[in-house]
Amino acid sequence: MKSLVIGDLNVDIIVSGAPQLPVLGHEIPCEDIQTVMGGAASIFACRLAQLGGNVDIFGKLGNDVNGSIVLKNFRSSGVGVDKVKVLVGFKTGITISLTYPKNRALITYVAGIDNLTKFDVDPEIFLGYNHLHVSSIYILRKMLSSFSWLFSEAKKLGLTTSLDTNDDPLNKYEYIDEILRHVDIFLPNDKEAKAITGKNSVRAALEKLNEKVPVVVIKQGRKGAIGNDGKRTFKVKPLHIKPVDTTGAGDSFDAGFIYYYLHKNQDFKASLEFANALGALSCLYVGGAEERITEFDVIKFMAQQKGMEKTR
Numbered sequence: 001m002k003s004l005v006i007g008d009l010n011v012d013i014i015v016s017g018a019p020q021l022p023v024l025g026h027e028i029p030c031e032d033i034q035t036v037m038g039g040a041a042s043i044f045a046c047r048l049a050q051l052g053g054n055v056d057i058f059g060k061l062g063n064d065v066n067g068s069i070v071l072k073n074f075r076s077s078g079v080g081v082d083k084v085k086v087l088v089g090f091k092t093g094i095t096i097s098l099t100y101p102k103n104r105a106l107i108t109y110v111a112g113i114d115n116l117t118k119f120d121v122d123p124e125i126f127l128g129y130n131h132l133h134v135s136s137i138y139i140l141r142k143m144l145s146s147f148s149w150l151f152s153e154a155k156k157l158g159l160t161t162s163l164d165t166n167d168d169p170l171n172k173y174e175y176i177d178e179i180l181r182h183v184d185i186f187l188p189n190d191k192e193a194k195a196i197t198g199k200n201s202v203r204a205a206l207e208k209l210n211e212k213v214p215v216v217v218i219k220q221g222r223k224g225a226i227g228n229d230g231k232r233t234f235k236v237k238p239l240h241i242k243p244v245d246t247t248g249a250g251d252s253f254d255a256g257f258i259y260y261y262l263h264k265n266q267d268f269k270a271s272l273e274f275a276n277a278l279g280a281l282s283c284l285y286v287g288g289a290e291e292r293i294t295e296f297d298v299i300k301f302m303a304q305q306k307g308m309e310k311t312r
């Protein structure tokens with residue numbers, strides 16, 4: 001079983017411990033600045049590889065320091081990088097994240113991330129893979145009208161497909177109906193699921209999405225997750241944690257689900273529980289997928305949580 005991931009690749013420059021928002025004409029101090037790998041697709045691929053999944057990633061990076069940070073993370077996690085294009089004279093995408101205790105202010109160099117077009121993807125790229133996962137289609141605006149074609153080409157070659165749209169900054173979710181026709185597993189969060197379906201409740205959104213997609217899982221942050229595999233609806237309760245940084249929780253959840261459900265061929269409910277645990281576990285570490293989390297770590301964490309439940 002081998003997966004290919006397509007989506008957003010970039011670095012996050014995380015500025016923490018500043019006493020206030022920056023003010024024009026003034027300098028403010030901060031406690032730390034870290035450059036870490038970012039991008040939903042990158043985080044998904046790293047998590048899947050850390051668990052033991054056989055996975056490659058496709059995307060473009062610049063031949064610069066930030067590009068090497070992303071590549072280093074792929075390599076140390078075990079993600080195959082043969083399909084990554086490193087381009088001279090091209091700048092890797094960057095998001096600067098000014099983090100404050102209750103919220104973040106983000107500035108993104110978009111051109112470095114929104115760099116894929118239909119002409120970059122030859123359907124032959126899918127040969128040798130069993131599964132395609134795509135992340136963050138609404139950041140990849142130049143590719144947006146071609147995702148339906150991309151998924152249908154993958155399906156023609158016999159791959160299964162999964163999608164996490166992530167947020168649409170324009171809140172329009174264009175092209176989604178035609179894209180979902182070629183998607184086997186859809187993994188939105190609750191806000192995205194409601195916006196896409198126009199439904200007010202998560203259950204109603206789930207039902208509507210299941211009319212188009214066989215397997216749907218809706219992530220609900222600190223409320224856990226709910227999903228339906230075309231046969232039954234299961235809800236998983238959130239695990240008890242004190243989150244340190246929720247960056248990448250959704251992408252880690254997705255990787256946990258795809259690993260267990262497809263790479264390990266486990267049943268739907270067990271896969272939801274595994275994903276829910278990996279999502280929670282990822283909230284205990286700063287950054288998207290810097291801290292390595294293995295299958296053993298997730299199983300151990302689930303056993304600890306079960307033990308705590310008994311004493312509660």
Ligand SMILES: Nc1ncnc2c1ncn2[C@@H]1O[C@H](COP(=O)(O)OP(=O)(O)OP(=O)(O)O)[C@@H](O)[C@H]1O
Nearest residue numbers: 189219220221222224238248249250251276279280
């Ligand atoms: N505070 C929390 N407590 C327990 N589990 C959590 C918490 N936050 C997230 N999770 C787990 O991680 C999963 C994914 O988180 P979330 O719903 O925030 O995804 P998302 O909105 O797609 O996130 P992202 O910002 O990464 O795109 C949840 O469904 C849950 O399983």
Ligand SMILES: [Mg+2]
Nearest residue numbers: 166189250251
């Ligand atoms: Mg998400």
